[in-house]
Amino acid sequence: MVDEVVLLDFCPSALGMRVRIALAEKGIKYENKEENLQDKSPLLVKMNPVHKKIPVLIHNGKPICESLVIVQYIDEVWKETSPLLPSDPYLRAQAKFWADFIDKKIFDYGWKTCISKGEENEAAKKDLIESLKVLEGELGEKPYFGGEKFGYVDLSFIPFYTWFYSFETFGNFSIEAEVPKLTAWTERCLKKESVSNSLVDQQRVYHLYGNLRKKYGIDQ
Numbered sequence: 602m603v604d605e606v607v608l609l610d611f612c613p614s615a616l617g618m619r620v621r622i623a624l625a626e627k628g629i630k631y632e633n634k635e636e637n638l639q640d641k642s643p644l645l646v647k648m649n650p651v652h653k654k655i656p657v658l659i660h661n662g663k664p665i666c667e668s669l670v671i672v673q674y675i676d677e678v679w680k681e682t683s684p685l686l687p688s689d690p691y692l693r694a695q696a697k698f699w700a701d702f703i704d705k706k707i708f709d710y711g712w713k714t715c716i717s718k719g720e721e722n723e724a725a726k727k728d729l730i731e732s733l734k735v736l737e738g739e740l741g742e743k744p745y746f747g748g749e750k751f752g753y754v755d756l757s758f759i760p761f762y763t764w765f766y767s768f769e770t771f772g773n774f775s776i777e778a779e780v781p782k783l784t785a786w787t788e789r790c791l792k793k794e795s796v797s798n799s800l801v802d803q804q805r806v807y808h809l810y811g812n813l814r815k816k817y818g819i820d821q
């Protein structure tokens with residue numbers, strides 16, 4: 602049976618990018634359906650009735666929701682090509698721990714840094730830089746989080762590279778000065794076609810944050 606794979610996506614979403622990278626790593630052909638998040642399609646509401654959020658992967662008619670769950674599913678179903686998670690149970694658990702850390706810390710503090718000003722901005726930026734440093738420590742001297750090869754943690758984190766210009770501009774700090782080894786890691790990841798073809802321009806994300814800041818009354 603030929604697999605039918607559809608991705609409900611929103612191009613500038615870092616979480617959608619995770620799934621696009623996973624599908625590219627595995628060489629899976631799929632149909633990308635771009636959602637308008639202001640006016641969600643009946644298909645999105647039907648496929649993710651709980652959260653009504655992208656990304657959703659529809660595999661042979663069956664939906665899978667939540668970006669990290671989707672990436673794990675892809676890795677399990679198409680296990681022959683480019684394994685993303687390690688096979689060792691302990692290392693798998695560690696990889697999941699760091700992906701969860703990225704969701705809890707980088708996503709949240711990054712978002713708060715971009716959508717705040719004054720004291721709130723200072724606090725979020727401090728937490729964000731601290732979390733980036735923790736991740737840099739975990740990377741250590743390895744080329745990728747998983748070791749010699751690009752894997753699950755790299756894939757979970759690299760989409761947030763598209764937020765880096767916004768972090769630096771709205772947080773008024775230099776990522777390269779704070780976490781130089783992490784910066785070198787981003788450059789390594791970006792050399793991979795599966796990554797560079799899946800990421801959007803940092804300016805596009807900056808523009809979206811700019812609009813949100815106006816909407817929430819942070820900027821005029």
Ligand code: GS8
Binds near residue numbers: 615666
């Ligand atoms: C979050 C999905 C999400 O926030 C995941 O997939 O990892 N934990 C989930 N999706 C956003 C777009 S990306 O920022 C979304 O669909 N938002 C629409 C809404 O909130 O109405």
